[in-house]
Amino acid sequence: MVGFRTDAPGTRIDRDKPLRFTFDGKPVEAFSGDTIASALLASGRAIVARSFKYHRPRGVFAAGSEEPNALVTTGVGGETEPNVQATTRLVSDGLVVSGQNAYPSVDRDLGAINQVFAPFFGAGFYYKTFMGPMKRSWMWYEPSIRAAAGMGRASLSPDPARYERANAFADLLVVGGGPAGLAAALTAGRVGARVLIADEGHVLGGAIDLDDARINGTPALDWAKEAADELDAMPNVRVLRQTNVWGYYDANVLAAFEDCSAGGLTRARHWRLQARQVVLATGSYERPIVFAGNDRPGVMLVSAALAYARRFGVMVGRQAVLFCNNDQAWLNAAALVEEGLQIAAIVDPREDLPAELTEPLEQTGARLLTGHVVIAAQGKKQVEKAVIMAADGSGETTTLECDTLLVSGGSNPVINLASQAGGAPTWNADIAAFVPGTQREAWVPAGAMIGAARLGEVLKQGAVAGQASCELLGLRCPLPSFKVDSRGGNLRASVEDGGLKPLFEVKAPAGRRFGKFDKAFVDLQHDVTAEDIRLAAREGFESPEHVKRYTTLGMANDQGKTSNVTGLAILAEAREVPMSEAGTTRFRPPFVPVPLGTLAGRARGAQMRPVRRSPLYATHVAAGAPMAASGLWMEPRAYPRPGEAAEKAALREATHVREAVGIADISSTGKIDVAGPDAAAFLDRVYTNLFSNLTTGQTRYGVMLREDGLIFAEGTAFRLSKDHFLLTTPAAKAETVVTHLEFLLAIAWPDLRVTVTSVTEHYAGIAVSGPKSRTLVSRVVEGRETDNRAFPYRDVHRATISDLPVIVARLSSSGEDGYEIYIGADHGVFLWKYLLEKGKDLDVSPYGMEAMDILRIEKGYPGAAEFDGRRSLEDFGMEKILSKKKNCVGRPLALREALTSQDRQQLVGLVALDGAIVQAGAHLVKGESAEKPGESEGHITSATYSPAMKSHIALALLRGGRERHEEVLYAADPLRGTHNRVRVVDPQFYDPDGSRPNG
Template sequence: ARYDVQYGFCDVLVVGSGPAGLTAALTAGRAGAQVVLAEQDAEFGGSLLSDNSEVLERWRTDALAELRGLANVQLLPRATVQGLYDGTQMTVAQHMENGMLLHVIRSRTIIVAAGATERPLVFANNDRPGVMLASAVKTYLHRFALAPVSRAVVATNNDSAYQTAFALAEAGVAVTVAEARSVPSGDLLAQAAALGIAIFPNTGIADTLGDKQLRQVKLQGRHSVAIDCDVLAMSGGWSPNVHLTSHGGIRPRYDETIAAFVPGGFAEGHFAAGAALGHFGLLAAVRDGEEVARKAISLCGISKSPAAMDTPAVREDRPYKIGVATPAELAKPGKAFLDFQHDVTAKDITLAHQEGFHSVEHLKRYTTLGMATDQGKTSSLNAIAMMADLRGLGMEAAGTTTFRPPYTPLTVGALAGRSVGKHFRAVRRSPLHDWNAANGCTFIEAGPWMRAWYYDWAGNTPETAYIKEMELVRKGVGIADVSTLGKIDVQGPDAAEFLNRVYVNGFAKLPVGKARYGVMLNDDGVVLDDGTTSRISNTQFYMTTTTAQAGEGMSWLEYLLQCHWTDLNVHVASLTDEWGGMAVSGPDSRKALELAFPDADVSNEGLPYMGVKDIAFGGTTVRLLRLSFSGELAYEVHCPANFVTPLWEHILRAAAPLGIKPYGLEALASLRIEKGHVAGLELDHRNTLDDLGLGKMAAKEKPFIGKELRLREAYQAPERWSLVGLELLEPEKKLRGASILFAATDEIKGHGRGYITSVTWSTELNKFIALGLYQGGLKHEGEEIIAAFPLKDEQVRLKIVSPHFIDKEGARLHA
């Protein structure tokens, strides 16, 4: 199946194409309004399709022909309006030949002409095959030319079912009417007598008999007899389809005259017509449709007055009369179903009342009534009536459940449309992607990004290539694409105060031209993200975040400014796509920059550790940051995205005598493990500052997000899992990420005492090393533990060490 989403706009959206909908659409269309007419059926006409009147069929086809001839009218067959959102925006799910098209339509006005749904009666074994709604029998007869074999029983408490009885009799079927009321309308009695229909007043259905199909109906009341029949057509009245009118929060009200709920009101620009409004009758529907259409086009500011509608030449509507049977009296022994899809019976309603589930919302959830695909369209009113009777309440007091979109079941595919796979989460590429692709790079998916994994100058597999790339950085100089880092421009008079509240460490007094590593917590006291922020001027800061948290970090900052600290004069803007960056790392990195930027002072004095400076180069601004993710002397070079590739190539050419080459993500990640830097695998929104060994960073005097909750007892428990370094003691074995950690004396089962977060081969130590989280952390330093990998039934011995495997004093960083 193919799914797609289409956005549209119109002046008038008409829901339903019965007589009210056709009239409304044609009236608005004649006035020149942009009209969309949505009909869930494959054909337009609504209730008209189930009538055999030649006059009505001619009226329907004439109206449709005129609508199809109007260029300003769009007809949507097989299209169900699923929901009303945000004023006058509606979603319309249209079935197509090979899938579904979801229309998202913003209409200036909406006319709901969705008709009404017939209700069943409640009696024993009312789910037997052959028991049908009276309107369904009429539809089979007139629309599909299908009739019962010989005999039918029509059970009703209202006048509408007589049209089915008359149609059956005219088709040669013997008909008996079980009339719940004592005195049916006189004209109906006369017409029934003329057609040879037997009417039993004050009579209901006691039971049905039959094996795989209906064979007999037992009546109760004044006429307690058994009647052989092929079909039982039942009608318990009609419920206006008020669902769409309630999606905006306006609850329906109960109308005693029709024994049903009707719309409780309308927002501006919303209207209803015909049976959806509780006005039953063809001429009433036509009048309603024309009236509300004229109101809608007036509201749209359309001055043209449309021609009046031609009224079908039929007799005047007869008043809708209904007599409501007491629901509790219908709950006789046997399975009397209210919800035919979820098999909810009258006894279930009684039991819910006994158990105290009196509210209609509680009743729904206790019994699952109305939770199937029809969402209670046929069953809910009977259930509400039963519960109201058991509680001694009126129907208005009992109320309805809350109606929510979608109106009918909707596939997830329809909601997604084409937004699946790469179309849902588009592939992101750095400004250097094309250069990398052309220069022997193998890529890897890292979240939404395609990142440089390794380069073929170092090897043909990641296992061999990253080791050579690491050796290059440790002994010479390499260059890596770090454009995927989140980059946020923070500006304003209160920028320093803002960052001082966001980060756990102080930023208020950070000097201009300096960078600082910072950690931010969420309001639960858990680490949200880390990164470096540089002060460019007194009122401007340049923040970098991890690649994974770039979007969430930006959203967090905006949320704080818009919802909590509205008094701060600060603006934030994402530069992640506007700027790119590269890391130049290794003992020879300063020499490389001196060759690339001979006019810039990148000495220890000119650009000390954690120093920042902007330089002019090649007609653009280049930002030099002396930062290190590798643990070596290193710099980051940032510039506008369209200048990244030329600058990258310039540095490679200028520093070629030093043997500079690019290195990829695998080597970059391995270098940071050797240095003991935490990254995404450790920053998983479950760990605190203290878990990651960063507790000493937190300022004691200033307030910051998460300050109080990070000190809660559970977060300070001495046996929490916290960061440790791990060395493999069995070089002939392999150390695997996500292995479960156990003490040497533990039984190897369960969740253990921690797990490995990151693992690599160390070119410095010539062994496998890892970072992990272990219960009690570094107080177990020097102990031997076990790492178990149950998927391969492997166990290896490890030693707990400091997570900083190289250069613990930081001499290389400050070289």
């Protein structure tokens, strides 16, 4: 390949804006609008990359996101980005580009020695080679294998670039900005539909610039520009350029990646797109043909060569040979000749081609070798010769000198998104390609992705798809007409009419070799050969999915765009079955590589897990409380006095709550507002116990189950009025509970008239606990009696404090008489100080989260450590709150024998014996010896020293624990070097009859 810049203006470059970048430290001249690949081709560079396994030299092969070879690394330091497709990344002034997977450079790579060992690197070699000879050989091989894995090398420095996330909603999303996509978007946009159109290119039109056509009397490229301008001017249409839609998910949600690297502060943007209807106009990729040496630099798709010539004014070589099996390739060859490329010969296995194809090229002096095939490409570092023979294998071979070998084996519709949102692709023998299967989401296909070849047909299908989508949206719209005059107006496009002769591989004659290391490659990036696929078939791997994993076919970052169909054809031949029976791989997201930064957006560094602070945070800091992370919240551990450790302060605070009164910040508690005529019925379906019979002013503890019958979350519901509830849940579960409730209302029961709103940040919450708590609350709450008759345990009432509205619930998580007061977040500091002031004579003092934990464990209340997502109601003795009067989420599976067995681990209490200390994480065993502890029968979940019990206590989950009270076991903790005796007891250490909360 000896590429050069022509005098042609190029439709995508601006010659008045020259740029310069470096490749492997050497300067490369370019123009604004160039891609890295077009600029490298213009500079005459043949080798731009090295292959993964054999480190063979590779050149530019395609012109878009289907490129398997030209992967480079851009940037330096923290801005380093590996595995960038040179064919899609635009050049910017000063850009630093380097080769990868090579040492010291892509031109001279020591890794090429791997070709000598090629016989040992066949399909599945890693499975066969690295299992022995010793039992643990893999541990010895692993470091070297992991060091060799991957292509580019990411930077270990922080990435300073900005990434963003965005959402967009539309009536119609059109994926693909080619002629079909433009026609669909224009049709819908003109009648007022909200339209989004996303295309991977920075210029709309797709491959329309490769077609010498006139649309309604206007040159095709000019028509596309006019269509793009019209769409840009429509207020109801949004155009996303350089945006690759890479994933299709349920409910017509699609994920997209916008490349913003050409300029601006943002490098890339992740889009979440949701549309009522979708038009998939994703086009097709030209398909290569497999033959010996087909990976050499200089072998390229013919449509790519035409794209570089017209878009960038770059000729990919000086003398080319074209090897094809279809009419479209001949039209592209004629166009290339007009652009200035010298074509020495055209090789086609078909005979008797129509004169309108052959005559224009015959007049240029090109040899027309119909009925022939290329069996090999030869050359040292790039293509120098093409070896040709008769298609039937007869006669002698012919060798032609060339620096470029253009290939075309037909087209593969781009059906990845359709496969993600539908059934398996189906084989269409008429066009020798896979087309979309059944639909699962609301999408309509159009254009080349369903086999349309003629431009007029593509435009008509796009318009019909836009019209059909509008009708499904309830919009009536006229169908625009397109008159198309183009070269090859009578183009034959199918197998049936002779416009295509299926040809996936050309096998070399038996016993004939064309180079010491020459192979016939299918997957150019992963070095998967045709023989690798046949070997997999011989070894019993008949499923395409198994062959894919055994050979790594299609597992590179190009996702097999130019190799999958060819590989399946070779597999079908090896199995001696037709393509329709060979099966197909399924495409999963992402369709193109997606930088991880775009998925995170700005959620990085301090923003990755934003620290949440309660309205009282500054008050706690001013009081000298050490703050600690509790989930996403910063909470006070304790309020130590001068010279007092936080651990000692927590014990003092817990004792004080038992004896007098304390206040604690509970603002982080999740608070969810549930309102609507069906609110009570909704909670009945969500919780295990009944809530519809709860009267206004009462509270009830409840448990939610997952669909598998295990405990999902627990909390308390306040009934504030007939149709209004406030749910509280532990802080760590707040967001997941809201999401769970929203999901149920949107998907399971959309008919229920209920709204769910997270109000955690709306309120500041303060718990008042201790024997003197009622006295303190009665001093601050206005208009509400607080005696046992007027305000019994588990009641909730609206009231005021200093004329400020509050919600007061008589609840306790400490085991003492207690209240929870919720006030507007802006007034949280006032209420905290007001309580301290009004309770001075009662000796009121604050207590932190460590004291709260001590009080909880003493009372035997399970917390986050116990509700670990693996527990059933029976494990906590809560089976009675599974109502028999109604159904709820998870109820059927909660009754399974496996979840009600008495052999499951159950909640128990533990008392440490012999003055020992026990810690969470220790296992419960019967063995007296630390060297032979025996089988683990459970583990400690929460542990503390109890001021009330004067000993170390713990909560634990123990197999069959409720029947094992008073049994002595051992808490085995080998990591911390302890093996201590413990006695199994009832988990309610303190106030087992529950009388203290009632005052």
